[in-house]
Amino acid sequence: MKKIACLVVVVFAFAMMFSTSAFSARKTIIRIGINAPMTGDIPKVGEGSKYAAMLWLEDIEKAGGLEVGGKKYEVDLVIEDNESKAESAVKANTKMITQDDVLAIIGPQSSKQAIPAGEVANKYKTVMISPWSTNPSTTLDRPYVFRGCFLDPFQGPVVANFITDEFGFSKAAVLYDVASDYPKGLAEVFKEAWEKKHGAGSIVAYQSFTTKDTDFSSQLTKIVKSGAEVLFTPQYYNEVPLIVRQAKDLGWKGPIVGSDSWGSAETVELCGESCYGLFFSTHYAAAGAKGATKEFIERYKANYGYVPDDVAALTWDALHLAQQAIQDAGKITGKIETDRTAVRNALAKIKNFAGITGNMTFTEEGDPIKCAVIVKINDKGEYEFYKSSCP
Amino acid sequence: METARKFIKTFSNVPMLGWLIGFFAAVLIEYYWGYDYISYYLGLPKIPVLFGALIMLKEPIMIPGAIAYDLIVYVIPILFIAKVSIFFTNRVAAVLEKTPLWMSAIIHLAFFYGVLHLWAGINDYRVLIVKLTLISIILTISINVINGYQGEFSCSHPGFMAIGAYISSILTLYFFVNDKTFGTAVLSSELGPWLFPIALIAGGVAASLGSLLVAIPSFRTRGDYLAIISLAFMFIVKSAVENLNVIGGARGMGGQPDYAPLPIIFIWTILCIWVVHNFVTSIMGKALNAVRDDEAASESMTVKTRKTKMTAFMFGAFWAGIAGGLFAHVLAYINPGMFSINRLAEILAMVYFGGLNSIIGSIVGAISINVLGEALRPLELFKWIIIPLILILVMIFRPYGLISFKEINAKKLLRSKHKREQGA
Numbered sequence: 001m002k003k004i005a006c007l008v009v010v011v012f013a014f015a016m017m018f019s020t021s022a023f024s025a026r027k028t029i030i031r032i033g034i035n036a037p038m039t040g041d042i043p044k045v046g047e048g049s050k051y052a053a054m055l056w057l058e059d060i061e062k063a064g065g066l067e068v069g070g071k072k073y074e075v076d077l078v079i080e081d082n083e084s085k086a087e088s089a090v091k092a093n094t095k096m097i098t099q100d101d102v103l104a105i106i107g108p109q110s111s112k113q114a115i116p117a118g119e120v121a122n123k124y125k126t127v128m129i130s131p132w133s134t135n136p137s138t139t140l141d142r143p144y145v146f147r148g149c150f151l152d153p154f155q156g157p158v159v160a161n162f163i164t165d166e167f168g169f170s171k172a173a174v175l176y177d178v179a180s181d182y183p184k185g186l187a188e189v190f191k192e193a194w195e196k197k198h199g200a201g202s203i204v205a206y207q208s209f210t211t212k213d214t215d216f217s218s219q220l221t222k223i224v225k226s227g228a229e230v231l232f233t234p235q236y237y238n239e240v241p242l243i244v245r246q247a248k249d250l251g252w253k254g255p256i257v258g259s260d261s262w263g264s265a266e267t268v269e270l271c272g273e274s275c276y277g278l279f280f281s282t283h284y285a286a287a288g289a290k291g292a293t294k295e296f297i298e299r300y301k302a303n304y305g306y307v308p309d310d311v312a313a314l315t316w317d318a319l320h321l322a323q324q325a326i327q328d329a330g331k332i333t334g335k336i337e338t339d340r341t342a343v344r345n346a347l348a349k350i351k352n353f354a355g356i357t358g359n360m361t362f363t364e365e366g367d368p369i370k371c372a373v374i375v376k377i378n379d380k381g382e383y384e385f386y387k388s389s390c391p
Numbered sequence: 392m393e394t395a396r397k398f399i400k401t402f403s404n405v406p407m408l409g410w411l412i413g414f415f416a417a418v419l420i421e422y423y424w425g426y427d428y429i430s431y432y433l434g435l436p437k438i439p440v441l442f443g444a445l446i447m448l449k450e451p452i453m454i455p456g457a458i459a460y461d462l463i464v465y466v467i468p469i470l471f472i473a474k475v476s477i478f479f480t481n482r483v484a485a486v487l488e489k490t491p492l493w494m495s496a497i498i499h500l501a502f503f504y505g506v507l508h509l510w511a512g513i514n515d516y517r518v519l520i521v522k523l524t525l526i527s528i529i530l531t532i533s534i535n536v537i538n539g540y541q542g543e544f545s546c547s548h549p550g551f552m553a554i555g556a557y558i559s560s561i562l563t564l565y566f567f568v569n570d571k572t573f574g575t576a577v578l579s580s581e582l583g584p585w586l587f588p589i590a591l592i593a594g595g596v597a598a599s600l601g602s603l604l605v606a607i608p609s610f611r612t613r614g615d616y617l618a619i620i621s622l623a624f625m626f627i628v629k630s631a632v633e634n635l636n637v638i639g640g641a642r643g644m645g646g647q648p649d650y651a652p653l654p655i656i657f658i659w660t661i662l663c664i665w666v667v668h669n670f671v672t673s674i675m676g677k678a679l680n681a682v683r684d685d686e687a688a689s690e691s692m693t694v695k696t697r698k699t700k701m702t703a704f705m706f707g708a709f710w711a712g713i714a715g716g717l718f719a720h721v722l723a724y725i726n727p728g729m730f731s732i733n734r735l736a737e738i739l740a741m742v743y744f745g746g747l748n749s750i751i752g753s754i755v756g757a758i759s760i761n762v763l764g765e766a767l768r769p770l771e772l773f774k775w776i777i778i779p780l781i782l783i784l785v786m787i788f789r790p791y792g793l794i795s796f797k798e799i800n801a802k803k804l805l806r807s808k809h810k811r812e813q814g815a
Contacts, residue, residue, distance in 0.1 A: 038771045081771045086729055090722055091519060091765070098515040099440050115645055116724035124515075137645060179633045179728065181642045210630070211728075 028334050030066055032322060033078045033096035034315075035107035035117060040084025042236065044266055045109050048312035049131070051304050053077055053106070055296075056319045066323065069331035082108050082117075089113035093120040093128070101336050104129065104322045104343055109311055111135035112181050118145040125337065127344045129321060131314035134260070135181060139366040144344050146366040148318040148357075149283055150391075152182075155259060156189030158372045158389045159281050160197060163230055163257060166279075170198045173228035175219055175243060177235060178208035186234040186259055204228045216243055220250050231256045237264035241271035248274055255279065263310035268381040278377050283310045284357040285375045285385035293356040307382070310357070317355035324350060404808040405473045408487075409480040411502050413473035417465045418510045425464060425513070433460050440514050444766035477808075484807035495805055504657055511653060518653055520765055522721050525660045526714050527757040531741045532667050532750055533710035538739075539747035539795075540671050541703035542683025544614065547605050547621035548711050548738050550628035551598040553730035555712025556719035557638060559594035560647050563587065563720070570646050572639065580648070587650040591659075591716040598712025599705035601628070606704035610697050613686075625735065632727040643726025651720040659717060663710055668750055668799065670706060679703050680748075740778075744785055746792030751799045756792065 034053050038046040057077050065072035078100045080092035089108045096102045097120070104127040108114045114133035121128035122142040130138055131148040134155065139145045163169055172194055176187035191203050205226040207219035220243070223231060233243055233256060240262055247256065258280035268275055286297055286307045296316060300308040308316075325347035326332075332339055353360045360368035371390040378384040420429075425438045433456040439446050442465070443457025487495040511517040530552065537545045565573045567583035578586075605621045612620065633641045670676050678699045681689035690696050719725045737760070745756015763781070767774040785793060 039775060081768065085733070086724060086726065087523065087718075087722055091516075091523075092768075094519045095440070095445075095516045095768075099437060099445075101437070112643065112726055112728060115643065116722050119645070119723050135642065137642075179630070179641050181726065184641050210633075 029076050030073045031076045031078055031100055031102040033102035033105040035080050035082050035092050035105055037084040038081035044264055045311050048309055049315045050079055052312040052315040068327055078102055082113050086113055086116045089117040090120055093117045097124045097126050106318045114138045118142050126340050129318040131318040132311050148314045150370055152186045152189050155281055157193040160193040162374050169229035170202055171204045171229050173205035173223040173231045175207045175233045177211055179211045183234045190232055216246050220247050224250050224252050229254050234259040236261045237266040240267050244271055244274050265306050265309045275377050276379055280375055281372050282375050284313050285373050285383050287382035287384040296356050313357050317357050405477055406480050406484040406808045407805050408484050409473040409476050412476050413469035415506045416472040417468045418506055420468055421464050429463055440516055441766050448769040481807045488806050492802055496801055499805055522656050524758055524761040525656045526717050527761050528660055528754050529663045529710055529714040530738055531753040531757040533707045534738055534742050535753045536707040537703055540679040544618040545621045546618055546735055547624040549730040549734040550625040551708040551711035552715035553628050554598040554601050555594035555715030556725050558597040559590040559716030560644055560719045562590035568648055583648055584650050591713050594716040595709040595712035599709040602704040602708030606701045609700050629727045629731055645724040647720045647723045651717050656717055743792050746795035749795050749797045752792055752794035755794055
């Protein structure tokens, strides 16, 4: 018994000796949470979010902290992995809010995590900005949840109008993943918009597959035979190259058009020349960008070796929105609940925020009104600005 | 070695009640002094949520502080109070021993719950982890009935869980909530928490009816072939839900009311442990083992193998459905993608890690995998290397899991440790 008591005391004393931060007063630190899929199905998205956040933090640190109400505060990022799973995103949000005392949360990126995570953020009255989630339910009836991108009901008609104006086609085919929330929703919106323009039956093929399918030949054969002039496929970077190549092998001659989920840097890398000359709608165009956008792209490329995709750009904007809201809130009281509400109110009031993905003003629901961009994959495999479409 | 043995011997006369009181004291210390004094002087930003595991992995400089915190708040008070209180606790335990076992068990459980509630209540993140862990315990025990006691390799558990989750969500959303999918509430929302058990049981019953789709083919096939059938069942459920736009399809279903607070989930978990324990120790439960070990022999010994298999599947699926219903109401959002191959891997990992044919093994498995998954969170990608590695090691050194083929002996667990010492 004596030995044990001695051992405990020694271990404790030893531990305290090395604890440099012992007996130090607690500082008021502004913590921003990042809820991103670092592992799981779409790790590239998580990586983009993390890198953009690190660039932002670098800027803040260079300025010696974030100035709020004439006082500079230290800023800390809390990056949590949501494993691309809903319950993990909920856990991560709960942890960041109750344990790390974050002032605002950026993320999660995909709607299937952003919807349940938004519920948590709203319950604890903490601002959450999802940079990339396009599902209307994410922000619906949740005063504390915002987003940094346009919604599916806006993007669908943009694509439909673009195809009609650009090519003058009237028969379209759609190929989408029925098991995934985002492609399915967008396919429906596009179909509705297209049929409104060209009459019922103008979608000559409406084909679906299931997540993780890699062979699309039966659906594509039907599409080729249906006499469609254009193929719309709102898929992610891991499926687009397969779809495009298989379609070309099966004799598809027309254009293939996509949506903002194509925007990852990986799409062209995996797809190669088959994707050159295709169009998709997205949040921003990297090639030929100007001003702050160009600056961001160049910095990102210099640091991490590749051109940032739309997730990184939207995360960057979301962080700046949070920063602006914190500064607009006027002061940090140190009482986290009060500060969170103040930040929320400031964020809702932001007008004409000049982001690198366009100007933003929030609606009542916390959705921004902003322009969509049509991007062409040029002969060098870059995403080149082609056209912009505003609400 | 000698010191360790002495150390263990010193505490061998502490009854379960003593440990509970020690834990209670530790929680009180954390509750009153944890934030303002102990973690403050140790330089920790807040009370370490999972015994400091998260903060240790994120900022190695905090390791000494977190270890010191654990010692001051948990280890020393628990050991000290448990040892000091034996005069009192052994007497109380002796008195409780004379009462019926169920009464003694209920008193212990109530006390345990009180302490757990207080511990979790310090931080809402803890509450969420405890809730999800309890749900995992129900899931693991329920799959153990099929994969452990009955010996079939069933992969359809996420499917059963999905049925339970969707049916109970539909019921609560339809009756008690004004929402977009089903319009205005039919009944007053005040009735909701009281009628919630009925919705849960309905989910469980639906899951057990669904399980017949797997149970009936199991009359003629076993082993790998049944595994494939059950896997197919899981995909059928997932695809069916994805294509049913009435209940949200792939977009999922959200807005479930918060009817599953910690005490409710705790009660369901205890109920599950108790019912499954009674089931597997009954004649029917022994029949499960007989069918597993030799189907032909047990048939010739008058065991109705078909009835046995159906019961095992329906019983396991029922509890999986309950777990699914609770899960849906904790997260307040479900989508079919949640009940897929990833979930299956998680459930199988829990049951094989903990141990087949054992309730206590299932509890250990569910708690270890859940707590490990949370504690190693800061490691991101490496978490998915470390956990499978631990699983492989367990499978090499203990092929049937950590604690397999063992049952809880409540009486032995709760008895007073006083008499033995005096040689009475």
